[in-house]
Amino acid sequence: MNKKFLIIDDDPIIRILIQKMIEVLDESVNCYPYENGETGLSALKALETSADTIFVLLDINMPVLDGWGVLDGLRNMKFNNLQLYIVTSSTDESDIIKAKEYPFIRKFYHKPILNENIIEILNSHDIK
Amino acid sequence: MSTNQEGQNDLSVLVIEDNLGDFILIEDYLIEKFNRVNITQCDDSKSAINYLSQSKEVIPSIILLDLHLPDMSGLELIENILSHSTKIPIIVLTGYSDLNLAKKSLQMGIYDFLIKDEINPALLHKSIEFAISREKYISRIEMQNEKLKKIAWTQSHIVRAPLARMLGIMNFLEDNKVRQNDIFFWLKHLRDSANEMDEVIKKIINQAQKLE
Numbered sequence: 001m002n003k004k005f006l007i008i009d010d011d012p013i014i015r016i017l018i019q020k021m022i023e024v025l026d027e028s029v030n031c032y033p034y035e036n037g038e039t040g041l042s043a044l045k046a047l048e049t050s051a052d053t054i055f056v057l058l059d060i061n062m063p064v065l066d067g068w069g070v071l072d073g074l075r076n077m078k079f080n081n082l083q084l085y086i087v088t089s090s091t092d093e094s095d096i097i098k099a100k101e102y103p104f105i106r107k108f109y110h111k112p113i114l115n116e117n118i119i120e121i122l123n124s125h126d127i128k
Numbered sequence: 129m130s131t132n133q134e135g136q137n138d139l140s141v142l143v144i145e146d147n148l149g150d151f152i153l154i155e156d157y158l159i160e161k162f163n164r165v166n167i168t169q170c171d172d173s174k175s176a177i178n179y180l181s182q183s184k185e186v187i188p189s190i191i192l193l194d195l196h197l198p199d200m201s202g203l204e205l206i207e208n209i210l211s212h213s214t215k216i217p218i219i220v221l222t223g224y225s226d227l228n229l230a231k232k233s234l235q236m237g238i239y240d241f242l243i244k245d246e247i248n249p250a251l252l253h254k255s256i257e258f259a260i261s262r263e264k265y266i267s268r269i270e271m272q273n274e275k276l277k278k279i280a281w282t283q284s285h286i287v288r289a290p291l292a293r294m295l296g297i298m299n300f301l302e303d304n305k306v307r308q309n310d311i312f313f314w315l316k317h318l319r320d321s322a323n324e325m326d327e328v329i330k331k332i333i334n335q336a337q338k339l340e
Contacts, residue, residue, distance in 0.1 A: 011289065013317050017296050024304055061285070089288040111288070112296030115303050 002052040003029045003122070008040035008070065009059040009087070014111070018057060021118050029055075029122065037065030041073045053081045055121055057113070060088040060095060071102045083124045087113050139165045139256070142179065142188040144209065145221070146171040146197050150244060154192060154221070154252070161253035173200040173208055180212040188216050190256050195222040195229075206233050215267060217259040221247065239263070272339055283332045290321040290328070297321075 003026070007018050015033040022029050034040035040058070047054050060067035067086065074084075084104055088095060089111040099108050106124060109117055139162045145151045151169055158165050166186060170176035193209055195201055200208060209218060217239040222229075230241040239259035242251065297314050300306075306314065 011293060013293050013321075014296065017293075017300055020304075021300060089292045090285055091288065092285070111292030112299060114299060 010062040037070040056084040145194040157249040290324040
């Protein structure tokens with residue numbers, strides 16, 4: 001069973017950075033960067049029936065389709081093993097409260113995401 | 129309406145007063161001092177709140193409020209009228225000199241507290257003019273506050289993006305052995321982010337200065 005890691009963030013540097021962090025920690029993980037919610041969501045839709053563990057690191061403020069749009073699109077989908085995390089540069093309390101409306105969000109991180117956060121995410125399947 | 133000279137502008141006054149004698153006296157004073165004045169009377173709190181809640185073509189410029197109405201009085205009355213008056217300044221008219229009540233009502237947002245026996249056309253006129261110009265000043269400050277809040281909110285979001293990116297790069301460089309070539313790549317992005325942040329900060333300064 002494979003691990004797939006989707007990075008949905010409009011900041012290209014952040015995408016590269018997270019990808020590099022993951023590479024160092026676990027070579028077996030395949031990273032898939034997406035630059036907005038729309039491309040990210042369609043990639044996720046194609047993975048709904050996948051037996052793999054799907055890790056998602058989702059940014060909130062993005063053009064075309066933002067993080068909330070992605071979350072709304074995922075509402076009625078059933079994944080076998082989805083580990084979805086929010087990461088945002090906003091430190092707005094209202095975002096954290098809004099995130100509680102989506103029970104499938106595992107955790108809410110503020111940027112910058114740390115190495116230990118990535119370790120936590122990669123282990124989240126094993127805890128279950 | 130910045131040149132608010134005596135009697136130059138249309139004034140619309142809501143007088144909340146149940147005593148007809150007092151009302152007629154106030155009406156006389158208003159007509160004497162303001163050339164064009166539009167007066168509405170309500171004789172209890174219920175009809176006043178009803179009047180204030182209706183949408184109307186002419187919104188009162190000022191409310192004159194007697195503190196002893198048949199259906200309500202004192203602080204309770206002030207509270208009730210205040211919650212329905214939106215931003216219309218209120219001047220309290222009362223038969224009794226009660227310093228405590230006067231202080232309290234000013235704290236609650238009443239513009240002036242006048243004793244009926246002391247009122248004359250000049251005093252009433254001055255109190256109304258002062259209240260109206262103070263209200264204009266307050267709403268200008270409030271508008272400025274709103275703008276400042278908006279600047280603080282949006283910019284703090286925008287400024288965090290390059291900052292978070294810089295912190296992320298620094299963490300990565302600290303945690304990993306990075307090849308010489310890659311260091312230059314990350315340094316370039318650190319610089320780009322720093323410049324981006326500088327632009328955001330300059331914009332904030334610029335916007336704050338425009339607030340006059």
